[in-house]
Amino acid sequence: MSKSALKTASVLAFERNLDVSDAYLWQTNSQANIKSTDADKKLSRSPVTVKEKSVRGTISNRLKNPNKTDPAKLDAETEKANLQTVDSAALNEDNDTLIARFSLKVLPFTGKPNVCNDQNYQQALQQVVTDYVENQGLDELARRYAINILNARWLWRNRVGAEKISVTVKCNDQTISIDDAKSYGLKDFKASDAKVDQIADWIKAGLNDDAFIILYVEACAIIGYGQEVYPSQELILDTGSKKSKVLYRVSDRKGSEDNAGMHSQKVSNAIRTIDDWYTNAEFPIAIEPYGAVTTMGTAFRQPKDKMDFYSLFDNWVLKGETPDASQQHYVMGVLIRGGVFGASGKE
Known part of the structure; x- marks a missing residue:
């Protein structure tokens, strides 16, 4: 079938290829662990718990x-009690180190949609992905994912207030460890060393279906004795809730449901914060179809500029207009992210 006869499938969806777990939060004392054995270190850890106050x-x-405003009226309002019940999480007074860990499963990226109701379109799409893998390769994407694992971007606010962060990544019987995650910057992806290369090779092997890859990632951040910890915050849909802030809880092996955690979506968002290919880029943003950054209320890839995912993707698959290398990486990053991309008939 000719390119001109092709139309975007009305039903088109991709499963994510980087399958991230929730991050579990633990705590320990860095000084007590200096002279401890590995077995002792495991025993000395305790969960970070969520408490109400x-x-x-x-x-x-x-x-x-x-x-x-009448000063007297403002004084009267100030005297009124503004009572709030909130969740909070913090290290114990004898612990200064936050431990966060999650797993990352890397699934094969073949370009085959999970769902597609047009086989001709699917063949054209898979050919585009095959050409990309053969000509560009997955090296650049894998390298950027690897850097975001090592720089502990996924700790979010917990990273900002840390004195020192170490990261350990395990795959099968191999382990990569770094003592200073902050040596890997957040503003660019220029970092290049043997550890970045090794983790990138693991990720690439999983995407290429050369091996079954699951990474176990752990960060130890020294944030100070008794200091506050920042798990994910729940979106409260029930406006009648008595709490003004609810933190995410995960269950542990003992059945406790007060342990603090971070959403898998939040961790995943940090790992795929690799898009610095948008127009006039000043910092990396997460891979999104419109380059949306909700905290800034901005979409950095506007359809009017033809730099959004759908414009680039459709021109590539339907018209054979191959974008430049950086935008090819972006488009493939969105497919690896996964989502529903069909052409709906509704406006």
Whole structure:
């Protein structure tokens, strides 16, 4: 079938190829572990738990007409109790180190959709992916994923307040360890050494279906005795909730449901924060079809600029217009991310 006769499948979906688990949060004392054996270190760990606390807040919202507000009225509002019940998580007073760990399964990336209702379109799509793998290869994507694992970007706010972070990555009977995750920057992907290369090779082997790959990743961040820890925060859909902040909990092997954790989506978002190929890029953003960054309320890949996933993807598959190498990496990164990409008839 000619390219001109092809149309985007109305039903088209890809499963994610980087399958990330939730991150479990633990704590320990770095000084106590200096002289400990490996067995002792495992025994000295304890979960980071989520606790409730009630606080009295103050009025801090922006006033509509601050210059016209009656001082007496504001004083009266200030006297009112603004009681809040919130979740919080922190290290114990005798622990200074946060331990976070998760697993990452790398699934084969063949370009075959999980669901597609047009076989001609599917053949054209798979040929595009095959050509990319043969001509460009998965080296660049794998290397960027590897750097984001080693730089502990996935710790998010916990990374910012850490004095020192070490990261360990295990695959089968091999282990890669680094003592200073912050030596790998967050603003670019220029880092290159044997450890980055090894982890990238593992990821590439999984994507190419050369081996079954599952990585076990652990970070130890020294943040200070008794310091606050930042698990994922739950989205509260029930507006009648008594809590103003609810933290994510994970169950441990003993059945405790108060242990703190991070959503797999949050960890995954950090690992795929590799897109610095958008126009006038100042920093990497997560691989997304429109380059959306919700915390900034901005979509960095606007359809009007023809730099969004759908514009690049459709021109590549339907018209044979191959984008430049960097945008090829981006498009394939979105497919590895997974999602529903069919052409709906609805506006």
